[in-house]
Amino acid sequence: MATRSIINLKDDEGTILTIYKHWDGYPQGLGKKLVELKDSIKMINGLTNNTEDGKIQINGFDDFIAYLIWYLKEGVSGDVYINRPIEVKNITDYWNDYFIDYVYEINKDLSITCYDATSGKKIDLENILNKNKIIDFFNGISTGVFFSLIK
Numbered sequence: 001m002a003t004r005s006i007i008n009l010k011d012d013e014g015t016i017l018t019i020y021k022h023w024d025g026y027p028q029g030l031g032k033k034l035v036e037l038k039d040s041i042k043m044i045n046g047l048t049n050n051t052e053d054g055k056i057q058i059n060g061f062d063d064f065i066a067y068l069i070w071y072l073k074e075g076v077s078g079d080v081y082i083n084r085p086i087e088v089k090n091i092t093d094y095w096n097d098y099f100i101d102y103v104y105e106i107n108k109d110l111s112i113t114c115y116d117a118t119s120g121k122k123i124d125l126e127n128i129l130n131k132n133k134i135i136d137f138f139n140g141i142s143t144g145v146f147f148s149l150i151k
Contacts, residue, residue: 005030005102006094008085009065012108015085017065021072022079025102031114031125037071038110061108068106091120 005025008015042055094100095117103115114123
């Protein structure tokens with residue numbers, strides 16, 4: 001079953017583009033990918049050859065949008081689509097009218113906000129992703145190692 005999501009890309013005047021993602025739109029899936037992408041890029045004005053910090057250079061917000069679409073596609077068709085912005089009054093309208101589970105908003109400063117469209121509640125992505133790191137750590141160790149850690 002799909003966990004449908006949308007990403008609203010916003011500038012100072014509002015949403016300029018909406019990306020629909022059909023699969024894995026939950027915070028531990030798409031949310032994690034968006035945070036990882038944000039952390040791996042450096043927003044610049046113009047192109048340079050300076051890649052000493054190992055970050056991907058993005059030439060402004062429009063270039064970020066193009067890169068984001070490429071990044072999300074991963075060579076798979078039928079999962080990521082470009083749409084005109086969808087006008088709604090409340091976050092829950094995305095669920096009620098379009099069956100969208102999660103809504104992400106990315107502003108031109110690359111700040112990311114996530115909402116659960118079924119409840120309209122804002123989701124703290126950083127907190128969820130940090131909790132998952134702890135769970136992944138404990139899932140990756142054996143019972144014997146776990147008990148030796150808590151002694």
